Amino acid sequence: MSRFFRALCAVSIACAAIAAANLPSLGANASAFLSGSVVAGGAPVAGADVTVSGNDVTLRTTTDAQGRFTFPPLALGTYDIEASHAGLHADVRVDLGSAGAVVTLALAHLTALGHEPYNYVTVYIEVDDIPAYLAKAEQLGGKKLVGPIEIPTGSFAWMADPEGTTIGLFKPK
Numbered sequence: 001m002s003r004f005f006r007a008l009c010a011v012s013i014a015c016a017a018i019a020a021a022n023l024p025s026l027g028a029n030a031s032a033f034l035s036g037s038v039v040a041g042g043a044p045v046a047g048a049d050v051t052v053s054g055n056d057v058t059l060r061t062t063t064d065a066q067g068r069f070t071f072p073p074l075a076l077g078t079y080d081i082e083a084s085h086a087g088l089h090a091d092v093r094v095d096l097g098s099a100g101a102v103v104t105l106a107l108a109h110l111t112a113l114g115h116e117p118y119n120y121v122t123v124y125i126e127v128d129d130i131p132a133y134l135a136k137a138e139q140l141g142g143k144k145l146v147g148p149i150e151i152p153t154g155s156f157a158w159m160a161d162p163e164g165t166t167i168g169l170f171k172p173k
Contacts, residue, residue, distance in 0.1 A: 031074055032099065033100035034070075034071045034096060035068070035069060036068070036081075037063070037069070037104050038050065038067050038069065039067055039104060039107065040086075040106070043067075044066050045107060047063060048063040049084050052074070054080060059071050074096060078094070078096070079093070079096055081093075081094060083105040084107075085107060106122055122167070122168045124170045125167065129171070130156075133159075134157055134159055134169070137159045140162070145160055147169075155171050156171070
C-alpha cells in the first residue's frame with residue numbers, strides 16, 4: 001500500500017470520527033408540547049400566571065380569555081407547573097414524554113372533605129365509561145373516592161391509585 005493511500009485513509013478515518021463525535025444523538029433534541037387550562041370553581045380563569053420549571057429551564061406565561069395556556073416546545077423530562085391568580089395557587093408535576101401533555105390546574109379549596117382549606121390540583125383523564133374505569137382501578141389495587149357525579153358538562157369521579165394519589169375521571173356529554 002502506498003504511503004499516500006495510507007495517509008489518505010488515516011485522514012478520512014479521522015474526519016469521520018470528528019464528524020460522528022459532533023453529531024447530536026438521535027432523540028437528544030427531542031421536544032414536546034405542554035399546554036392546558038386553569039380553572040376555579042369549574043370556570044376558566046383568564047389572566048392567571050403559569051410557570052413551568054425543570055430541565056434547567058423556567059418559562060412563564062399568562063392564560064388567555066378562555067383560561068388556556070401554551071408553552072413553546074420543551075425537552076422531554078420532568079417539569080413542575082404552577083398557576084396562581086387572586087391569591088389561589090395550584091401546582092402539578094408532569095413527566096413530559098414525546099406525546100406532549102395537556103393539563104388542567106384547578107384553583108380551589110377543598111372544605112367539604114373535613115379538613116382546613118388548602119390549595120390542590122386534580123389531574124383528570126377523559127374516559128368513555130367511568131364505571132368501567134373505576135372497576136378496573138379497583139381490580140388493580142386502586143380505590144373509588146367519589147362519584148360518578150353528573151355535572152352540566154358531563155360526569156366525573158375521583159379515584160386513588162395504590163399509592164393514594166387522587167386522579168379524576170371525566171366523561172363529557
